[in-house]
Amino acid sequence: MNASAAPSAPPAISVIIPTYNRLDSARRTLDSLKQQTFDPRQFEVIVVSDGSRDGTVEALQSYAAPYTLRVIDQPNQGPSTARNHGAQQAAGRWLVFLDDDIGAAEGLIAAHAAAQQAQEQRVVIGYLPPMLGAQRGYFRAELRAWWEMMFDPLRKPAHRFRYSNLLTGNFSLPAALFQQLGGFNTTLWCHEDYEFGWRLIKAGANFTYAEAACGDHYENTDLDRSLRRKFQEGRADIQIAALHPELLPGLPLVFLASAEANAEATRRVRWLRRLAFAQPALGDALARYYRRTMDYWDATQRYWPWRTLLYDLLDYWYWRGVAKSLGSRQALAETLQRVVQPRGETPLELDLRAGLALAEQRLDAEHPQSMILRYGAALIGEFKTQPGEERLRGAHLRGILATDFCYRFMLALAGSQQPAQDAETADPLLKKFFFEAMGKPIPTEIL
Amino acid sequence: MATAILDLEYEQMPAGIEGLDEYREALILLRLRGQPVGRAWAPVQEGRIAPEALRATLAGMLSWAFWERWLSVSLGYDANRPALQTGNLSATVATCTRERPDDLRRCLAAVLQMPDDGQEILVVDNNPKTDATRQVVASFPRVRYVREDQPGLDAARNRALKEARGEIIAFVDDDAAPDANWLRALLRNFADPLVLCVTGLTMPVELQTEAQEWFERYSAFSRGFYRRMFDWSNINPMEAGRAGAGANMALRRSVLELIGPFDPALDAGTPTQSGGDTEMYARLLSAGYRIVYDPAALNWHRHRRTWDELLRAIYGYGVGTYAFWTRKLFLERRLGVIKLAANWFWRYQLPALLRAVLKRPGSLPADLLWAELRGCAAGPWAYWQARRAVQRWEAKR
Numbered sequence: 055m056n057a058s059a060a061p062s063a064p065p066a067i068s069v070i071i072p073t074y075n076r077l078d079s080a081r082r083t084l085d086s087l088k089q090q091t092f093d094p095r096q097f098e099v100i101v102v103s104d105g106s107r108d109g110t111v112e113a114l115q116s117y118a119a120p121y122t123l124r125v126i127d128q129p130n131q132g133p134s135t136a137r138n139h140g141a142q143q144a145a146g147r148w149l150v151f152l153d154d155d156i157g158a159a160e161g162l163i164a165a166h167a168a169a170q171q172a173q174e175q176r177v178v179i180g181y182l183p184p185m186l187g188a189q190r191g192y193f194r195a196e197l198r199a200w201w202e203m204m205f206d207p208l209r210k211p212a213h214r215f216r217y218s219n220l221l222t223g224n225f226s227l228p229a230a231l232f233q234q235l236g237g238f239n240t241t242l243w244c245h246e247d248y249e250f251g252w253r254l255i256k257a258g259a260n261f262t263y264a265e266a267a268c269g270d271h272y273e274n275t276d277l278d279r280s281l282r283r284k285f286q287e288g289r290a291d292i293q294i295a296a297l298h299p300e301l302l303p304g305l306p307l308v309f310l311a312s313a314e315a316n317a318e319a320t321r322r323v324r325w326l327r328r329l330a331f332a333q334p335a336l337g338d339a340l341a342r343y344y345r346r347t348m349d350y351w352d353a354t355q356r357y358w359p360w361r362t363l364l365y366d367l368l369d370y371w372y373w374r375g376v377a378k379s380l381g382s383r384q385a386l387a388e389t390l391q392r393v394v395q396p397r398g399e400t401p402l403e404l405d406l407r408a409g410l411a412l413a414e415q416r417l418d419a420e421h422p423q424s425m426i427l428r429y430g431a432a433l434i435g436e437f438k439t440q441p442g443e444e445r446l447r448g449a450h451l452r453g454i455l456a457t458d459f460c461y462r463f464m465l466a467l468a469g470s471q472q473p474a475q476d477a478e479t480a481d482p483l484l485k486k487f488f489f490e491a492m493g494k495p496i497p498t499e500i501l
Numbered sequence: 502m503a504t505a506i507l508d509l510e511y512e513q514m515p516a517g518i519e520g521l522d523e524y525r526e527a528l529i530l531l532r533l534r535g536q537p538v539g540r541a542w543a544p545v546q547e548g549r550i551a552p553e554a555l556r557a558t559l560a561g562m563l564s565w566a567f568w569e570r571w572l573s574v575s576l577g578y579d580a581n582r583p584a585l586q587t588g589n590l591s592a593t594v595a596t597c598t599r600e601r602p603d604d605l606r607r608c609l610a611a612v613l614q615m616p617d618d619g620q621e622i623l624v625v626d627n628n629p630k631t632d633a634t635r636q637v638v639a640s641f642p643r644v645r646y647v648r649e650d651q652p653g654l655d656a657a658r659n660r661a662l663k664e665a666r667g668e669i670i671a672f673v674d675d676d677a678a679p680d681a682n683w684l685r686a687l688l689r690n691f692a693d694p695l696v697l698c699v700t701g702l703t704m705p706v707e708l709q710t711e712a713q714e715w716f717e718r719y720s721a722f723s724r725g726f727y728r729r730m731f732d733w734s735n736i737n738p739m740e741a742g743r744a745g746a747g748a749n750m751a752l753r754r755s756v757l758e759l760i761g762p763f764d765p766a767l768d769a770g771t772p773t774q775s776g777g778d779t780e781m782y783a784r785l786l787s788a789g790y791r792i793v794y795d796p797a798a799l800n801w802h803r804h805r806r807t808w809d810e811l812l813r814a815i816y817g818y819g820v821g822t823y824a825f826w827t828r829k830l831f832l833e834r835r836l837g838v839i840k841l842a843a844n845w846f847w848r849y850q851l852p853a854l855l856r857a858v859l860k861r862p863g864s865l866p867a868d869l870l871w872a873e874l875r876g877c878a879a880g881p882w883a884y885w886q887a888r889r890a891v892q893r894w895e896a897k898r
Contacts, residue, residue, distance in 0.1 A: 199695065461565070
């Protein structure tokens, strides 16, 4: 228990940090929480040691901090159990989950708190800039790009959140929402964050991204660990498909099994994929050989051969995980048969001529999975959310019109009755519209 | 006869344009709410562009870049508007110059026309012979003066990166003038932490002479009206010049630690004459970082007026390109450079020269192409000399 005086009222926020045999790293995370702009009497920190054998529990018992620190020990059961365990003990109204390899920026908790106060039922995803370790060569750059690319789409205005946007390293939600959903699924050892993300989306949580909730992520993985991780992801996706069949159409395994993916793939990866089911030992031996040739391409600065091999191997190890979980091609075929389009909810029909504001209100009221957009008599098109995406909100509409439906919407505005036209017929229409609309924004009745 | 430069706004479009008596042609920049969306040449007849001719030219430059922008503006939605407020990124506008006081005065006047968001303005005086530059800067109280004695544009750029108080350093050439929105447009692209460099659109401020017209056609700075993101998945770092040029670029100051400084053996003021910007882009892309080209970041460049200056500039581009490749081949063992150079020669340079010699329609002047080839041939030796000069300089210091 911490030496500082216990606050009289329960704290607003409980920070939950699972850890396993990484005392120095966990200490760095706790140190960073000492520097918060947020009042240290308003938050508690719960470290859940997942059966660490490096003296984490003993060492942290005497850790002095301006916030209340509780250290919980549990037998080794995985990070999901540790997080659930921490959440059970939490007194705060909101939970902030942090990993033990994160150095929180001083505004991290304040940013989570501000975003949580702004709206009910919020899930706030924070930013995790990668702090790389000893990684070298092309892999170093690739790893950095992988991390940063996870946050790229979140920065776009009115992003449609997906279940895979949830990362357990740095996010917050109301404690009541966490309890209502029963916390993390402890049967998953990988992608438990995605699985929880999907249940949050289904429960209608309001996802948001807060760049200011920033924590440096000290990343020590290397290429071999990334490949092993891909194997785990393949296994996890089979579990997720069983738990949530509606996510199956969007999982990589469905694409990889398609003729389209087969046509795009290199011959090498086509063989490797076959071996993953038929001769896994041979496949693994080949994969290890290719893994070694990557070092050669790295040393001789041949980026493209290196990169092609990397993606072939990631592909193989994912597929190998799928094969390991399913056992046979027969089982794969049965799994793929379950890919059915989600039950057709009736799409919401919207006529934009009645005004964008009205259309946005209806989207906010009805949260449909898909919508049919018209402009007067002209059909613009039907927009469906992808498997794993949140339902449509009013805030999504303008982005969809400006990007996905840019061409069709322009044509409808220009007076075309048909949604899809070739460029030759579209061009004169648009030119006419250009001169008619010159000096004016969009037809005023719809704004 | 010269070419007029017209800067037209879609929402305030005149019917036709008068008063172009000295011009045979016009280069039109089309903007939508201030942002460049297209450009095209229009014929000038009897000193005017008739309404029909203007309409035809405008209709010809309509592209999806225009319609996407038009929709975004109308809907109040900008896909590139970052979630992060870049207002908290501090900026320095830096001009590296040497003995061009008149150009510098015009440049600084334009720099000071931009809205004041608290940016620092810095002039690096490179290896000066006189104190003309210092005097010009003294007449602008907001501008800070720094003197860098190591000769070469890249040495001056490195000095600017070290001296700058801003996190982002936006470089503007002394013969260029930024548009009012230039700095803001550059900055907003830095919300993505992988972006270390942003380049912009450069338009000619005048096309009064034949040399200027050819320069614009031969080596147009314009890279289109789409915002583009470059990383090593879509551009070969050895051809990084496609991502932009030093005449209109901004860098994150952290390039110094992440990538290293500019190569002081490259670019103006050294025997290699150019190539320093491209070499930096190549290293930055090779390290896995990104360059964004954003046409909203517009500046205006005064091209060389005389044919001699033009020939020297084109010769210099040849020298710089080969000097840059020399470094990559011999110091970084990038064998791919050989293939690139061979490809360029057989597929582009040689056929263009043959067409020019045979005076085929649409061909470039032969002396320009010949100057470029001579420059290429001189590049490797120039790089060697420049490196030795840098080593001598560093030993002296």
